Amino acid sequence: MLSSRVWTWMLLLAIASPAAAQSSEVEGRGGIGASADGGVGDATGGEGAWGGEVGATSSPSLPLTSDGAPADGGDSAVERSASVDQASVGTQEVAQPADEPAEEAADSSDDSSDDSSDDSSDEGGVEISPFGMVEAFFLWSFRDPDNGIVALRGFDNRHASFTLANVVFGADLAYRDAYARIALQWGHTPASYYGAEPADLGGLGVGSTGPQLWQVIQEAYVGYRARLGSYEIPVEAGVFLSPVGNESLNIAGQWHFSRSNLFYGLPFYHSGARSRVEVGAFTLGVGVFNGINKIVDDNRNKSVIAHVGWGSERAHATLLYLGGHEQPHGTPGRAWRHLLDFAFDWTPTELVSFRGQLDGGTEATVGDERYWWLATALDVEVRPASWLGLAARGDFFRDASPDGASPLYWAGAEWVSSVTTTARFTPTQGLDLYLEYRHDHAEAEVFYEGDVTDPSVRSQDTITIGVVGHLQ
Numbered sequence: 001m002l003s004s005r006v007w008t009w010m011l012l013l014a015i016a017s018p019a020a021a022q023s024s025e026v027e028g029r030g031g032i033g034a035s036a037d038g039g040v041g042d043a044t045g046g047e048g049a050w051g052g053e054v055g056a057t058s059s060p061s062l063p064l065t066s067d068g069a070p071a072d073g074g075d076s077a078v079e080r081s082a083s084v085d086q087a088s089v090g091t092q093e094v095a096q097p098a099d100e101p102a103e104e105a106a107d108s109s110d111d112s113s114d115d116s117s118d119d120s121s122d123e124g125g126v127e128i129s130p131f132g133m134v135e136a137f138f139l140w141s142f143r144d145p146d147n148g149i150v151a152l153r154g155f156d157n158r159h160a161s162f163t164l165a166n167v168v169f170g171a172d173l174a175y176r177d178a179y180a181r182i183a184l185q186w187g188h189t190p191a192s193y194y195g196a197e198p199a200d201l202g203g204l205g206v207g208s209t210g211p212q213l214w215q216v217i218q219e220a221y222v223g224y225r226a227r228l229g230s231y232e233i234p235v236e237a238g239v240f241l242s243p244v245g246n247e248s249l250n251i252a253g254q255w256h257f258s259r260s261n262l263f264y265g266l267p268f269y270h271s272g273a274r275s276r277v278e279v280g281a282f283t284l285g286v287g288v289f290n291g292i293n294k295i296v297d298d299n300r301n302k303s304v305i306a307h308v309g310w311g312s313e314r315a316h317a318t319l320l321y322l323g324g325h326e327q328p329h330g331t332p333g334r335a336w337r338h339l340l341d342f343a344f345d346w347t348p349t350e351l352v353s354f355r356g357q358l359d360g361g362t363e364a365t366v367g368d369e370r371y372w373w374l375a376t377a378l379d380v381e382v383r384p385a386s387w388l389g390l391a392a393r394g395d396f397f398r399d400a401s402p403d404g405a406s407p408l409y410w411a412g413a414e415w416v417s418s419v420t421t422t423a424r425f426t427p428t429q430g431l432d433l434y435l436e437y438r439h440d441h442a443e444a445e446v447f448y449e450g451d452v453t454d455p456s457v458r459s460q461d462t463i464t465i466g467v468v469g470h471l472q
Contacts, residue, residue, distance in 0.1 A: 125175075132169040133470035135189070135251050137434075138162050142461045145448035151455060152416060152446060154264040155189045156257060156464055165189050168218060168250060177225040183218040189249070190215040193268045198298035198328075209296045217295075218249070228277075235275045239295055242267040243285075243307065244320060246343040246355050250470075255355075255391040256422045257434040257466035260377045262357055265397050265409050266339070267322065271295040272302070283309040291326050292337075301325035303337075317344040326363070337363040355379040369402035373409065389424040411455070413444040434466035 141150050141159040148159045155165055170183030191211075199210035221238025241249055247263045248254055272289030287305040290297035303324025310317050322339040339361040347353040356379070362372040377395035384390070396417040399409040410416050418440045425433040440447065440460050447460040 127172075127174040129172045130169075131171065131183075131471055132167075133250060133252050133468060134167050135165040135187070135466070135468050136163065137165055137257060137464055137466040139462055139464045143447060143449040143457060146451045147448060147453070149448055150460065150462060151448055152261075152264070152410065152440065152442070153258060153462075154192050155259065156462075156466070157188065157192065159462075163188060166250075170219070178223070179225075180222045182220050184216055185218040186216065190218070193249075193293075196268075196293040198294055198296055200296070200298075214295050231277050231279075233275055233277045235273070237273040239269060239271050240274065240287075241269055243287075243305065243318075244322065244339070244341045244359075245357055246318075246345060251434075251466070251468045252432060252470040252472075255379060255381045255389060255424060256393060256420050257436050257464050257468075258420060258438055260357075260379075260393060260395040260420075261397045261416050261418055262359060262375045262377050262395055265373075265375065266341070266359060267292045269293060269295075270303075270305075274305070281310055281312060283307075283311070285309075289324075291324055292322075298328045299325065314348065315344065315346045318342070335364040337361065351383060353381050353383075363408070365402055365405055369405070371399075371401055371405070371408050373397070373399045387426045389422075389426075391420075391422045391424065393420045393422075394418070410442065411444075411446045413442040413446050416440070416442045416446075430470055430472070432466075432468040432470075434464065434468075436464040436466065438462050438464070 137156055138161070139150060139156055139159060145159055148161060150157045150159050156163075164187055166185055166187035166189035168183055168185045170181065173180045173182075194211040194215035197211040197214055200208060202208040217239055219239060219241055221236050221240060223234050223236035226233045226235055244266050245263060247259050249268070251257060270287070270289035270292070271294060272287060274285065274287035274289075276283055276285035278284075285305070285307045289303050289305065291299075291301075291303045301324060303322060303326070305320065305322050307318055307320035309319075318341070320341040320343075322341070323336055325335060326337045327335050339359065341357070341359045343355075343357045345353065345355045355377075357375075357377045359375045360373065362370050364370050375395070375397040377393065379391065379393040381389050381391040394417070396415065397409070398415045399407060400414065401407045407413075418438060420436060420438040422434055422436040425435075427433065438461070440462075442458050445458050446455045447457045448455055449457045449460075
């Protein structure tokens with residue numbers, strides 16, 4: 001039986017989900033960075049290359065994958081395999097006969113426990129580990145836009161409103177060498193980052209597809225632990241959060257409530273297959289996917305990912321390549337998009353931690369010209385107490401487009417940047433409170449102010465109070 005704490009969380013999430021579903025509207029401008037193929041632009045899932053690297057994910061009951069989390073537990077709740085507290089599950093005291101010595105009773109209990117454990121192991125029952133979270137915030141923009149839109153922020157995007165950003169509920173399942181994960185979600189967050197999902201009306205006997213069909217799914221995949229000599233090699237297929245970057249889609253344990261421009265400008269999710277292997281302190285991984293932010297592909301080409309990661313007790317680093325033809329089917333030529341991502345985290349002492357990211361990419365157009373972009377972010381957190389984190393982050397994203405071509409990112413601005421400072425409070429396990437100030441700046445007028453219907457200013461300043469409750 002699940003503990004009472006788990007049942008309480010399940011009930012709270014069930015109550016919250018209808019309200020979150022009502023809030024999942026897409027922004028009037030269709031999100032950031034309308035891409036050349038008419039999407040919302042590429043968006044970052046930033047979960048770290050899978051398997052023991054920066055912000056790494058860990059497959060359920062998969063011992064080969066190291067945690068890869070910073071000392072403060074920076075990985076999100078959903079990206080860590082949840083476990084049930086066995087001490088609180090179905091325990092009861094059994095009265096012993098009055099004439100039986102206490103030592104014999106203890107020995108008998110231990111033997112019985114060992115036998116029961118052995119039997120359970122032999123039976124190979126299904127392991128189920130539930131997880132979930134609720135993310136909510138109140139944000140104030142000093143530009144006071146009448147339309148209530150905080151532009152180019154992706155998820156914390158509503159002014160002067162109490163907002164349920166996302167509700168996530170799911171479970172990891174494992175049976176011997178097979179395992180699976182399903183994570184469902186409702187809220188503004190999936191409505192924003194699923195905006196680039198290809199839409200199609202379908203045809204004879206075939207239903208339509210599009211963002212509203214898929215945005216309830218955060219992750220859904222199955223896996224199998226294959227063995228090659230002394231190595232375990234997990235093979236997984238389904239829908240995954242993107243491994244690009246070192247931030248997480250889920251806020252729990254993150255240093256800031258808002259995500260950097262890099263997070264919102266690069267891939268969010270992929271649909272396909274992936275595998276990895278750990279060799280000493282290194283992790284090697286590959287993947288084949290439909291593309292960037294595509295569950296249903298809109299062309300006949302596939303994208304590939306290859307990465308190498310290294311980890312130690314206090315530092316982790318990942319170098320990742322993502323490439324593929326991302327234009328819709330029928331586009332002349334083979335305009336491949338290339339992305340190179342480097343991310344690291346370093347905790348030299350228990351007091352201070354660092355995170356950094358550097359990304360560059362290019363994509364060909366129909367002619368000889370090319371898009372290119374370069375982006376970087378640096379983040380530092382100081383923890384004067386176990387319940388308090390003080391963090392500062394700066395980021396810059398440069399987007400260059402050929403003359404006459406539609407921009408890939410940022411609604412036509414050649415660059416965007418932000419500076420963010422955050423105080424994060426953790427009064428108890430499973431609860432994070434955020435107080436955040438952020439300044440956004442751009443090369444063009446892409447932000448809203450006052451009574452306007454179109455963007456009219458180049459900067460915006462916001463204060464956010466965020467609350468995240470999570471069951472791990």
